[in-house]
Amino acid sequence: MWNEFKTFIMRGNVLDLAIGIVIGAAFGKIVSSLVADVLLPPIGLLAGRMDFSNLFITLSGQSYPTLAAAKAAGAPTLNYGIFLNTLIDFLIISFAVFLVVKAANAVRRKEADKPAAPAEPTTSEKLLMEMRDLMKSMAEKESAIPLSPEKKLTSPQQELLHS
Known part of the structure; x- marks a missing residue:
């Protein structure tokens, strides 16, 4: 007690x-x-x-x-x-x-x-961002190499480069 x-x-x-x-x-x-x-x-x-x-x-x-x-x-x-x-x-x-x-x-x-602090990205979102950044860097490396006429980028690859 x-x-x-x-x-x-x-x-x-x-x-x-x-x-x-x-x-x-x-x-x-x-x-x-x-x-x-x-x-x-x-x-x-x-x-x-x-x-x-x-x-x-x-x-x-x-x-x-x-x-x-x-x-x-x-x-x-x-x-x-x-x-x-x-x-x-x-x-x-x-x-x-x-x-x-x-x-x-x-x-x-x-x-x-006061505005609330933005929510931190989830694990899935972080992984997707890393994948996007990796694909973007790979595409930039490929674009530095001149492409032969038979190796043209497809439309999805071009969209990925510009995102």
Whole structure:
């Protein structure tokens, strides 16, 4: 059972999947930082110094200055600002994945469009080519010797010479 498990784990697909998950998690953190630390602050500034992470509604009806203060008081909240951050994260990640898949498909398409290498001649074809070349060289040697009028080439011999 242990050997089967090792074989399963060491298969290429499982390793590729594990690597993809690790890289995806790291990429997700990068995108989250990009959204929270780079994109949303200027948008919040344009929207009147709004901090998206502090957009929330308290369900208890009381007012709190920040989400942290509401959570410290134990107030139930709807954190739609955090949801907006997560939604923007998702859109950026899905667009990045789209670009990667599009690039991979373009590479596959380019490889598929390449003409296939010509098939190597079969053994029979090679033998026939050797016979043709040998007969051609013999005919060339014979044509170098002047033929007497009684030794004229027949029509099949002439065709062989010109092929």
